[in-house]
């Protein structure tokens with residue numbers, strides 16, 4: 001358990017996962033932008049969650065740098081950049097990390113691990129899946145705070161003995177999964193909602209409580225499930241554990257019944273939104289191409305229809321171009 005873990009891209013997920021690992025005594029280095037690295041070094045990192053835990057990784061316990069040369073010390077590299085930065089980070093890993101370093105993509109989307117692998121061979125590259133939402137502290141808040149606002153077990157591809165154990169600590173439970181590709185497709189179904197949270201500007205729990213938004217999500221999921229089925233992809237249940245094929249019907253339930261089911265299946269606190277909401281609010285490019293875009297490409301190849309997915313992409317692109325944050329659309333923007 002003395003492996004050196006480098007978090008490659010310390011933002012919401014990188015700081016939360018890396019923070020939990022460091023608090024558990026793992027040797028962690030954060031490869032971070034100068035602004036984040038400086039805040040971590042000066043004030044430490046606050047790690048909290050929906051169960052009320054709130055811990056501080058003290059400044060002198062943080063190892064953070066903006067220099068990619070820190071990748072040279074890694075036994076394990078956790079790639080936690082947005083999908084648009086995968087290529088840049090893959091090249092840095094290839095340039096600096098040892099040839100035997102194990103690389104794990106903890107990103108959403110279905111092809112980030114493949115993209116990293118193509119740049120970093122011969123290093124073993126595994127895909128991973130983070131099921132929970134991390135809410136980052138507001139601008140200027142010190143210490144930086146990363147709050148886990150929903151639940152779930154991080155899953156990583158099987159094949160490296162001891163890796164899941166290394167990554168499984170208090171606040172961030174991890175396990176190996178033999179069919180990680182199917183897990184990623186299962187997670188993608190949930191990530192189709194990232195755009196709806198971002199476009200509505202609603203917290204995740206409030207957005208899911210509104211059947212009109214759930215109907216839009218159900219339409220996207222129907223289109224994605226049809227394309228997956230036609231392509232021979234069998235998505236594995238992600239958050240909440242409901243079989244993927246049932247998700248659209250569950251979403252179409254009346255509000256009261258849905259609320260009852262969700263309370264049993266999913267714990268989400270009022271702060272949770274989506275990583276795409278973070279991007280729109282910060283004027284950053286979103287991951288819509290890695291999420292809805294992946295479904296659209298699959299649908300085109302399979303010859304299936306995906307009009308709601310296409311509409312979602314157009315609305316997110318328009319919001320990116322407008323650059324004024326989450327546009328507060330109503331569900332009828334999809335009519």
Ligand SMILES: NC(=O)C1=CN([C@@H]2O[C@H](COP(=O)(O)OP(=O)(O)OC[C@H]3O[C@@H](n4cnc5c(N)ncnc54)[C@H](OP(=O)(O)O)[C@@H]3O)[C@@H](O)[C@H]2O)C=CC1
Pocket residue numbers: 008009010011012013014031032033036066080081082083085088089092106107108109130131132133134135274275278287
């Ligand atoms: N946030 C969440 O709740 C969840 C996110 N995910 C997934 O996890 C992945 C990461 O998301 P998230 O943590 O939200 O993203 P963030 O944008 O918060 O974090 C990524 C960080 O990496 C930094 N970065 C990019 N390139 C470099 C570089 N070359 N050197 C150092 N730092 C770099 C970014 O800086 P800069 O922005 O300046 O480029 C940013 O600070 C995504 O694929 C997302 O979909 C999965 C589950 C939940």
Ligand SMILES: CC(C)(CO)C(=O)C(=O)O
Pocket residue numbers: 108130131132133134150190191194204272273274275276
């Ligand atoms: C946890 C979830 C599904 C949405 O909150 C997510 O993956 C994200 O925010 O990117």
